[in-house]
Amino acid sequence: MTPTLAECLDRRRNDLAAVRVLAATAVLHAHAWYVSTRGLKTEDFFQVLAFTLDFHAVHAFFILSGLLLTRSLMAQRDLTRFVVARLVRYVPGVFVAALFAALVVGPLVTTLPLEQYFASGVAKFVLKIATLADVDATLPGVFAGNPQPGTLFIPLWTIHYELVFAAALGVAGAVRLLRFRTLVVLGIVAAAAVNIVWFWNGEEHLRLGTPHHLVRFGSTFGIGVALAIFADRIPVSNRLLLGLATCSIPLAFSHFAALTGMLLIAYAIVCIGFAGGPVAAWLARPGAWSYGFYVWGFLVEQTIIYAVPGASGWTVFFVALPIALFAGWLSWRFVERPCIARTDAITAALRAPFARAGDASVAAKRD
Secondary structure, eight states, rough: OOOOOOHTTTTSSOOOOHHHHHHHHHHHHHHHHHHTTOOGGGGOOOTTEEHHHHHHHHHHHHHHHHHHHHHHHHOOOOOOHHHHHHHHHHHHHHHHHHIIIIIIHHHOOOOSSSHHHSSSHHHHHHHHHTTTOOOOOTTSSSSSSSOOOOOOOOHHHHHHHHHHHHOOOOOHHHHHHGGGGHHHHHHHHHHHHHHHOOOOOGGGGGGGGGHHHHHHHHHHHHHHHHHHTGGOOOOOOOHHHHHHHHHHGTTTTSTTTHHHHHHHHHHHHHHHHHHOOHHHHHHHHHGHHHHHHHHHHHHHHHHHHHSSSOOHHHHHHHHHHHHHHHHHHHHHIIIHHHHTHHHHHHHHHHHHHHHHHHHHHHHHHHH
């Protein structure tokens, strides 16, 4: 009997982390060509189902986040803890990476004297990157001669949107909107309409900036939310995935391309996570490292192209892959996991003043 997604999510073990590793690798691959080729633009990459492969990978991140965050919020309706958990998950890893870039990479490669380098806004750089206030911030004299000069943490721009949608989801969960399936259906219909009308060529609309990203990331995050809400109605079947992939072929370059790609990726995530077999299980092992892998990857690639000017995209990719994975492991082992373990303690500390104020108020009333 074909299991439902709800039944699969109730299992203790899954291979969803394999999706994160695959997606982060796709982004690393695209950026390898980006850092090694001067003047390269997104539209120069191969596109299918309205987007390039690295953008499909980013969509996978948003779908998976929508699914898992909604599932978590449905299981434990604690908005304070939810917010703390998101910040603890995202911020420390970025802060340490920014600190390493500023204090280790920068001094080694800057064209400025060290005294001038450290007097030229290094602390502001760390603050801008760690708070995501400006993920395009540069370090003085660092990588200025690279094909993509100066930038160190380009992938972080998507985390802005992750946090926005996570916050919106937290509010929706706090006011119990997630209980109303009709609202979710209406959201799906609205997202489908926008994608069909607007995203015939998803890359073509990049010039629109934030509105473009809000629509596509909102759609993919929303698909993940819908997966969680309707998990009891969704079968997990590789045969069904094959059927969906076959049906997607004639739609790959139609007005339905973007929406088709998002839905296909969403169901592929489900099947990889719960019916992917030994290959998915093997890929899931380094899955916990994927966030650090994603955060550090571009910095690693910029450093490689600095050290080996003229290296090809393939060379940069294959050299960067093990280094970025190792950086991801270090980030998980020594930064992310210890911080995540403090989530409950931080939540309790934030609540303590309010609890004391409440106790004082009760005592005053008794007096």
